[in-house]
Amino acid sequence: MEAWLLYDKSRVDRNIHYINIYFKECRKRNIKLKLILIEDIEFGIKDNKCALFYKEEECSLPQFVIMRTINPLLSKQFENMGVPVFNNSFVSYICNDKQKTYQYVSKANVKIMDTLFLKKGASVSIEYPSIVKPSFGSGGENVFLVKNEEQFKKAVDLIPDENIVIQKPAGDLGKDLRVYVLKDKIIASILRVSDSDFRSNYSLGGSAKVYSLSPEEKSTVYKIIELFDFGLVGIDFVFDGGKMVFNEIEDVVGARMLYSTTDINIVSLYLDFIINELKNKKFKKTLD
Secondary structure (H helix, E strand, O other): OEEEEEEOHHHOHHHHHHHHHHHHHHHHOOOEEEEEEHHHEEEEEEOOEEEEEEOOEEOOOOOEEEEOOOOHHHHHHHHHOOOOEEOOHHHHHHHOOHHHHHHHHHHHOOOEOOEEEEEOOOOOOOOOOEEEEEOOOOOOOOOEEEOOHHHHHHHHHHOOOOEEEEEOOOOOOOEEEEEEEEOOEEEEEEEEEOOOOOOOOHHHOOEEEEOOOOHHHHHHHHHHHOOOOOOEEEEEEEEEOOEEEEEEEEOOOOOHHHHHHOOOOHHHHHHHHHHHHHHHHHHHHHHO
């Protein structure tokens, strides 16, 4: 069995430890893993069919792809060519766009801070303070807490995305929760806290510790899970008045916090899940 692990070239060095875990766990399962850079792939239509080229050559395709880059169109291309992608293209399409995510998750009837969807350049009247962030983006990059019109205009100018999200700040700034989800199961919950920044991202210096979800909080997570066919994701929440409030879903979710605070080998669990999914689909195809 052959698998592809897809990355942007710029993200390989800082994720090399995580990538090596994938290689180690794949060897245990007799899976031939290839690290594929997104820059080496071209895809489109040839002879009226979906086609993909690796280093400018047509190539044999793997049995599955683990997508560690954000490219819903490429994910869909693989799926159209019969290659399962984890996470699938729908998860990538919705969860990497905050506007689409809030719109879609609102169906679950879970609390979301009041949010405006804005096109850059459009006039808007907002209340201060507000959180301003790009619709596309992760890791707390280009996320601003603005307290007046001058700060708002400066934040908008600094955001490279044309689509912007303006959101009422949660009451408990500098504190959020990541819930790691595999398919329809909660694997672990990690609380992140920052004493110096309204953003509590681990990559920005926030501290992290294991958090025990209450039955009510678990119920909130499962309402979101029911909307999707997840592979491995992180569902992020902020806190308002001590209550958990939905924030976003990380499709290409990082695992540094999980490995540093628990003994959970999430890559091992993920690969076992993928293998089981492939077996089930093969069995279903045989029955059909």
